[in-house]
Amino acid sequence: MRGVLVPTYNEAENIKELIPRIRQYLPDAKIIIVDDDSEDSTAEIARKLDAIVFVRKGEKGLGSALRFGLLKGLELGFEYLATMDADLSHDPIYLPKMFEEAKKADLVIGSRYIEGGKIENWPLKRRIISKGANMLAKTLLRIDVKDNTSGYRVYSRNAIEVVKDCKNADGYEFQICAVYKVKRARLRIVEVPITFRDRSKGKSKLGSEKILNWFVYVLKLSLGFTS
Template sequence: MSYGDYAMRKTSVVIPTYNEKDNIVKLLKVMNEAIPSLNYLVVDDNSPDGTYDVLRKMEMKNLEVIVRTNERGLGSAIRTGLERALKTESELIVTMDADFSHDPAYLPGMLKMAEEGGYDIVVGSRYVKGGGIENWPLKRRIVSKGANFLFRVAMRSYLKDNTSNYRVYSARAAREALNCNSADGYEFQICSIYRALKSNLKMGEYPIVFKDREVGKSKLNNGEIVRWFKFLVSLLFSS
């Protein structure tokens, strides 16, 4: 994985964690060796497995760890990371999972697309040509496909993958996403796309193959799925 020879704007990578001790250190080492010019922001929800303990032992000057003791949720953690990245004057902000489901090998291409194409959001897309999913059970595939279909129809989104957390945001798109202050869970993904659509921000998709985690458990449960659909209904009635 190499970034290329073009000039890169100041870029931060936001990685939410909860019980990712066995994944996060390996991910950060792989990414930092490949792209040492990035800033890494790990937002940990006070993981009981010792995630913070392994992170604080890492000798990375470009790593900042934010431990939250009173807040929970993927969307809330992403907002915390986006807000911090904006305070450091980052011009591009990456969001991704900690468990290697989002292969860091795609990141150089996503950053290049964002910078050279002038995109406000580049989505690492499973549903465009060249994208795909590996090792997902049928239920997860059906839920993901169904959720994307419903959002595309309801919100008239031109994106094929509106729920991927692997993204590159411009500072402008990140500021817009911070308005999703009630989207604390997985619904943050569609809220941020909704805000971008309403603001006529330029969005594009970069093909990725999503691989289900090998270590640890997924945080997506039935409660999160129900909350996601309720949030979509609220968007529909508010638009």
């Protein structure tokens, strides 16, 4: 059984387009939404479109939402679980290929930074932040993965068991924590090229405080001060 997990916060405009598009490419997949009590009826829209919706109240954070959804996926018996952003930056067209690759690896990453991967319409500042984050992760944590910050992934059950440990990574740092743990467990990671497009609707949730938290986390992880 295959599932697609989408963390959401105020993505009403996007989720109504994304859910039917996922079904277009993966008609048999179950779609799981972990919504952090959006004010714009994201959860209601997703429910009407037959997604499995969990609404968390009084708790926020991309990483904690992903961890919550991945663990629910284990409980619900999914063999593989994809994760993707709700903002249409991650095109569902790549899902069949990514699930296919998951037969040979425990973590498949939709990658912007391998041959064939691309980024469309991202402003220079956002490109620098993403490239810089990847360079830092590679240098400090000695990871050879090219796109450590991509949220477009497929996890096997083995990989989910391993990333349960990312308890100190409640924000955007979850992505790097997951790669780090999967590598350390000597599970196989494969990258698949994707074209990433900037969101055209809704607002970005990545502010400077979250970038700083990411940096502090990676620094602590590299020094062994956190897990």
